[in-house]
Amino acid sequence: MRLKTLLIGLAATFAGGAAAAQDAAQPLRIIGQPEYGAIGFQPAATGIARDLHWLDGMVLIIITAITLFVVALLAIVILRYNSRRNATPSTFTHNTPVEVAWTVIPIVILVFIGAFSLPALFNQQEIPEAEVLVKATGHQWYWTHEYPDEGIGYDMFMIGSDAGNYLTPEVSEQLAAAGYTDQQFLLATDTALVVPTGKVVVVQVTADDVIHSWAMPAFGVKQDGVPGRLAQLWFEVSEGMEGIYFGQCSELCGLSHAYMPITVKAVSQADYDAWLAAVKEVGDYVDPGALQVAANQ
Known part of the structure; x- marks a missing residue:
């Protein structure tokens, strides 16, 4: 020194x-x-870091569930509604229950995430x-x-x-x-x-x-x-x-x-x-x- x-x-x-x-x-x-070679977080030494690690894990679970759901829907469409098995496709243009669901469910998910992420953000920004x-x-x-x-x-x-x-x-x-x-x-x-x-x-x-x-x-x-x-x-x-x-x-x-x-x-x-x-x-x-x-x- x-x-x-x-x-x-x-x-x-x-x-x-x-x-x-x-x-x-x-x-x-x-x-x-x-x-070297690690992909996770460094050890959390503060309460702020622990909150962020928990939030990341929670969001990862939600994202994984959404991804698996979308992949499952794609697989169903590919296997069940391909041209060989469904030579004459349907011609409808609206499905109210589905449209309500794909609007309301994402809102609920975002509100749920926000209920945990906003307090963590405020905790960082409100300087004691x-x-x-x-x-x-x-x-x-x-x-x-x-x-x-x-x-x-x-x-x-x-x-x-x-x-x-x-x-x-x-x-x-x-x-x-x-x-x-x-x-x-x-x-x-x-x-x-x-x-x-x-x-x-x-x-x-x-x-x-x-x-x-x-x-x-x-x-x-x-x-x-x-x-x-x-x-x-x-x-x-x-x-x-x-x-x-x-x-x-x-x-x-x-x-x-x-x-x-x-x-x-x-x-x-x-x-x-x-x-x-x-x-x-x-x-x-x-x-x-x-x-x-x-x-x-």
Whole structure:
């Protein structure tokens, strides 16, 4: 990272009182990342994501039932009303019961889906009072994260962006030094947005050049950042879901759009408090994992 090892050690000593209770702390596990060959969702780390996963499953069941019904009707028509078995076709033009049915049934299905999807949408759009406030600003091609209430902030670059976005031996060493493997290349960043679990986090999203988008699949959130405007999203990482989550800029923003990932590290409240104290003491980003290691030595 950008801090000297000595500074990190001093920060860990300063925050040692809050971190001492974490003597058995383990390195943060990677929870939210894309998996090769997988087609499902990433693990849901928030209530918003769980609602979206359930809604997707419910709609999939409805769509599957409709598809099977339509395929069955097509099969009946093909087999029963082909020219060989029905040489003289009927000539009627209207069937009132059928026309009422194909109008009313879709309306009922849509109302049923809306009864579950609209509350999920409102839950995302009605921003609660923030317990942790963050401002995320998109640039070509990196992020800046600020904590306005805490007076701290730092930039977030993809590990390897200074090597032309190629996985070189030097980049592999940087990934290893940050606690990642080559599998996290194009996902891992040199800093991370650190948030506590069990707390409402509100992220104000904007940009200073073109439209970017702050997206975190495991949280079920995505918000465009438009220059000159301030949009918001919120999430609350469930307790027990401490770990590392990867997201991505999800709005085509230029040449290096694909090299603009986001890393979020969700930690316990005690670790978050220790991290805040360390960052304020040092005046720059400190990796929460480095604090745990220093506190346990």
